[in-house]
Amino acid sequence: MILRADRLTKQYRNRIAVDRVSFELKEGVTGLLGANGAGKTTLMRMLTGVLDPTGGEVAADGIPVASEAYRALLGYLPQDFGYYPEFTVWDFVMYFAALKGLDRPTARRRTEALLDRVGLTDAAGRRMKTLSGGMRQRAGIAQALVNDPRILILDEPTAGLDPGERVRFRNLIRELGRHSIVLFSTHIVSDVEHIADQVMMMNAGRLIWRGRWDESDGSLEDFYMKAFGEDAAHEAVFDAVGL
Amino acid sequence: MNRALRAQIRGAFSFPEPKRKRAFMQRLRPRGIGMAALVWTQAAYIRRGVWCACGVALLLALLSARRFPGDAARLMGALLPFAAGIAVLETRRSRECRMAELERATRFSLRSVVFARMAAIGIADLAVILLSAAALSLGSGRPALRTAAQIGAPYLATAWAGLYIERTPLGRNHSYLSMAVAAAVSALALGGEAIGLPLSALPSGAWGAAAGALAVLTAREVCMTLNMTEEWV
Numbered sequence: 001m002i003l004r005a006d007r008l009t010k011q012y013r014n015r016i017a018v019d020r021v022s023f024e025l026k027e028g029v030t031g032l033l034g035a036n037g038a039g040k041t042t043l044m045r046m047l048t049g050v051l052d053p054t055g056g057e058v059a060a061d062g063i064p065v066a067s068e069a070y071r072a073l074l075g076y077l078p079q080d081f082g083y084y085p086e087f088t089v090w091d092f093v094m095y096f097a098a099l100k101g102l103d104r105p106t107a108r109r110r111t112e113a114l115l116d117r118v119g120l121t122d123a124a125g126r127r128m129k130t131l132s133g134g135m136r137q138r139a140g141i142a143q144a145l146v147n148d149p150r151i152l153i154l155d156e157p158t159a160g161l162d163p164g165e166r167v168r169f170r171n172l173i174r175e176l177g178r179h180s181i182v183l184f185s186t187h188i189v190s191d192v193e194h195i196a197d198q199v200m201m202m203n204a205g206r207l208i209w210r211g212r213w214d215e216s217d218g219s220l221e222d223f224y225m226k227a228f229g230e231d232a233a234h235e236a237v238f239d240a241v242g243l
Numbered sequence: 244m245n246r247a248l249r250a251q252i253r254g255a256f257s258f259p260e261p262k263r264k265r266a267f268m269q270r271l272r273p274r275g276i277g278m279a280a281l282v283w284t285q286a287a288y289i290r291r292g293v294w295c296a297c298g299v300a301l302l303l304a305l306l307s308a309r310r311f312p313g314d315a316a317r318l319m320g321a322l323l324p325f326a327a328g329i330a331v332l333e334t335r336r337s338r339e340c341r342m343a344e345l346e347r348a349t350r351f352s353l354r355s356v357v358f359a360r361m362a363a364i365g366i367a368d369l370a371v372i373l374l375s376a377a378a379l380s381l382g383s384g385r386p387a388l389r390t391a392a393q394i395g396a397p398y399l400a401t402a403w404a405g406l407y408i409e410r411t412p413l414g415r416n417h418s419y420l421s422m423a424v425a426a427a428v429s430a431l432a433l434g435g436e437a438i439g440l441p442l443s444a445l446p447s448g449a450w451g452a453a454a455g456a457l458a459v460l461t462a463r464e465v466c467m468t469l470n471m472t473e474e475w476v
Contacts (some may be wrong), residue, residue: 005265048348050476068350076348082341086290098284099356101276143345148268179265 001061001073001150002026003047003181008056010042010205017042019205020056029177031192032185033224034202040185041079043202044155047183048076060151060181072101075149075180077140079156083128089115089135090124093142100147107146114142117172119165133160141169145176152176154184158191170195190223201227255466272448278359281351286363293333296326297367304375308382315379320432323372324401328425330364331405332418334468339418343475354472361465372398392450397432399457401425406464410471 003025010018018039034040045051047058049065053234058065060073083092090111097107118138126242128136137160144152154173158166174195176182192199193213199220201209208227213220300322307315334357337343347353361367377389383390405421414421435442 002280045344045476050344050347052473068352071348071352072350074348076345080341084288084336084340084342087400091288095288096345096349099346099351101274101350147350148265148299184260 002090002180003183004058004153005043005047005062006057006059008043008046008058010039010046010051011054018046018053019107021202021205021207022056023200023207023210025181025183027177027179027181028197029173029182029184029195030198031196032183032200032202033187033189033192034185034231035187038202039205040202041155042152042205044183044185045078047151048153050076050078072147073150075144075147075152077144077154077157079159081140083136083139084127087128088125089120089128089131089139091200092128092139093146096143102147103209105169110146110148111142114145114170117145119168122227134165137161138165138169141172150180152182154182156186157184158186158188166191189224191193193220197217203227246391258280272348276350278355278362281355282357282362282366285356285359289333289360289363290336293329293364294367296329297371300326301371301374304371308375308378310344312379315382316385316390316393317432319375319379320397321429322370323375323394323398324425324432325422326368326371326404327398327401328422330361330368331402331409331421333364334361334406335409335418336360337472338415338475342385343472347473347476352473353475354469357472361468368398386447389447389450392447392454396450396454396457397428399454399461401428403457403461403464404428405466406461410464410468 004023006022007020008018008022009016009020021039021043031042032043046053047065049058049071053213054083060070063070063073074110076104084095086160087095093111093114094107097111098104102110112121115124119139120135120138120142123131123135128139133140137157141154141157144154157173158169173182173184177195177197184191184196198211199209200207201224217223264449300319303322304315304319307318311434337346337353337357345355346356349356372391372395375394376387379385379394380387380390401421401424404424408420408424432442433442
């Protein structure tokens with residue numbers, strides 16, 4: 001499968017959030033790096049069909065982003081998401097399984113397996129509002145994976161996870177990348193270094209660099225600091241230590 | 244092949260590991276799902292309070308039809324606006340609970356999800372109105388259609404005004420305005436006669452015309468609300 005973004009643009013009145021971004025993604029993990037306000041979230045929301053672009057197109061194997069067929073292929077974890085207050089973790093994942101068109105027995109089976117995979121089996125009956133930030137994030141990851149998506153878009157998925165959870169999550173993403181197109185955004189350069197097959201960097205709404213990053217290319221962190229300046233580097237450090 | 248032999252073969256040879264099974268499964272076309280299935284799914288996730296309001300309204304209709312047959316239609320006309328207010332509150336849940344973004348990225352559009360939710364509640368409320376009208380007309384001896392129009396009009400007036408207000412900045416920032424509308428319509432239905440509105444003396448045709456006009460206005464408001472759902476994200 002090929003996910004193709006062609007001259008994707010989003011303009012808000014006098015500000016261009018994403019400026020003619022084009023790329024093609026195949027199965028594998030792609031890390032999207034960029035400072036705050038670089039346009040990462042806007043780009044991801046357009047790739048999921050949540051936000052309509054001002055210009056340009058998104059399609060997966062020719063299936064346009066606005067179609068039900070595209071959304072059937074999609075798993076999405078936004079940066080910040082809510083939940084219905086009466087939902088337990090189980091209800092939360094089952095609800096999205098239903099909205100993604102899974103029949104009830106399949107939904108139960110997938111929910112059970114995914115809650116086990118993200119370490120929430122014991123918390124399945126707990127209400128979402130009683131969970132810690134990290135547990136809530138894991139529930140969000142479970143809902144994104146419930147339909148076994150071929151395109152997985154994760155906006156800051158490791159935010160709020162403790163170091164152990166982050167390592168576990170990295171392994172999960174790496175495994176998913178073998179069968180699916182995984183695009184994840186982060187400030188944490190080491191996450192990208194560990195799991196991404198390729199890296200995309202955004203600055204001021206533009207894609208400034210895209211490609212594979214090998215150890216022979218030097219430190220990605222150094223490159224990132226040069227590309228985005230000291231502020232972005234500070235942000236990355238603060239994010240990494242959870243501040 | 245007998246069962247014992249089959250078991251022996253199964254014990255002696257392990258199943259081959261699936262090759263590219265997952266890739267194959269991912270390529271399968273997802274099963275089609277109709278709107279009726281989506282309405283049914285959403286009905287399971289609607290707050291219990293909504294169904295309780297329907298149940299209480301129906302119960303009170305049955306009780307009042309027996310105890311106050313003359314006034315029962317007026318009482319129901321005053322009660323049902325609250326069911327409408329609760330229904331309007333339910334339409335804003337995705338936005339209020341910040342679920343709109345996740346729901347929009349699923350197979351169904353957010354518009355379909357909100358429509359399914361409105362349809363589930365609308366069907367339940369319509370059933371309550373029709374069953375109540377049947378019970379009340381049996382008690383009072385008035386035509387069932389007139390009773391349905393008389394108790395349905397305040398419901399529709401609340402739904403129309405509530406949905407309209409929900410679309411305004413004021414309504415978006417104040418969750419319970421639809422309940423305030425419900426209270427106002429309820430007070431009018433209950434005390435209209437006291438301020439000189441000849442509600443009970445209105446002919447059946449006038450009630451029917453009022454209910455019809457309000458149904459059209461409510462349907463228009465539903466469409467406009469659905470068109471706005473994409474802006475919730």
